[in-house]
Amino acid sequence: MAITLWGRLNSANVQKAVWALGELELPYQHVPLGGSFGGTDTLQYLAMNPNGLVPTLRDGELTVWESHAIVRYLSAEYGSGLLFPMEARDRAEVDQWTDWTATTFQPAWIALFWQKVRTPVEKQNQAAIDKALADSVRCFRMLDDRLGDVPYLGGEQLTYADIVAGVSLFRWSTMQIERPSLPNVEAWHARLEERAAFRQAVNVSYDELAGRLSF
Ligand SMILES: N[C@@H](CCC(=O)N[C@@H](CS)C(=O)NCC(=O)O)C(=O)O
Incomplete structure (x- = not known):
């Protein structure tokens, strides 16, 4: 599955997703967005993330926003036994x-x-x-x-x-x-x-x- 992450790298909430992707050694495309890059208020972005903030992650057909939901998803999907305890x-x-x-x-x-x-x-x-x-x-x-x-x-x-x-x-x-x-x-x-x-x-x-x- 192709993974894409939207968000500026000097955002603490985006950093959570970047760190999780790095720990799990997952390849992904990064799209700088928000802050001085702008772009959080476009119709295209709001269709993915109606909250209009960063980060947003797409994995194949799945789109997830909210940094903790993203990190939990990545850990559950790709980190079983690593970042995500099974019990x-x-x-x-x-x-x-x-x-x-x-x-x-x-x-x-x-x-x-x-x-x-x-x-x-x-x-x-x-x-x-x-x-x-x-x-x-x-x-x-x-x-x-x-x-x-x-x-x-x-x-x-x-x-x-x-x-x-x-x-x-x-x-x-x-x-x-x-x-x-x-x-x-x-x-x-x-x-x-x-x-x-x-x-x-x-x-x-x-x-x-x-x-x-x-x-
Ligand atoms: N609860 C959200 C908060 C997201 C949030 O506040 N993002 C900030 C950056 S840390 C943002 O998008 N600010 C506007 C901008 O960067 O343009 C999450 O955890 O993802």
Whole structure:
């Protein structure tokens, strides 16, 4: 099946799909879209993704949008036993961290990224920065506790939970913020850095996004 991925590579949500495709060593065509490339509001794109955001993935006749749905699909279809635990009981933990990332963790660290990086300095709001940092630190401490017990969020092996949460690490570790010491998160980050698919997908410059609120 021919796989196509639409989305700009400096989008954290697109990076999840790029990382999963890399881990699974799947060949695909990449179409840069969104941000400075535009194209999310064309009728053709909206017919594929009525939400008008990136990423979107096509695999043969199947079109999927929402980054977590994409990563789950790729893992289930191509990663059985690799990124996708076969046992429902094992998958429950993976989904717990994956859904927590969608509902709690990513909203916290993305809010911080928008405040510290995307908002022009003269428009930054210290109270909003403090709140976003406190929310992010609370989440990173939860990750640190979990990663004190197991090397990866789902347990002993890399799963799609590490992918959706791990795309935060380049930005978290390079933003101009006061970070607490989180040894287990740092050890997890170092383990992920050993993977070419992580480095290629996640360690992507966000200079173009600095001071930019328009997309
Ligand atoms: N919940 C969606 C969020 C997607 C999203 O917010 N995408 C952003 C980039 S990270 C976007 O498309 N922004 C507009 C643009 O890049 O033009 C997902 O996980 O896929």
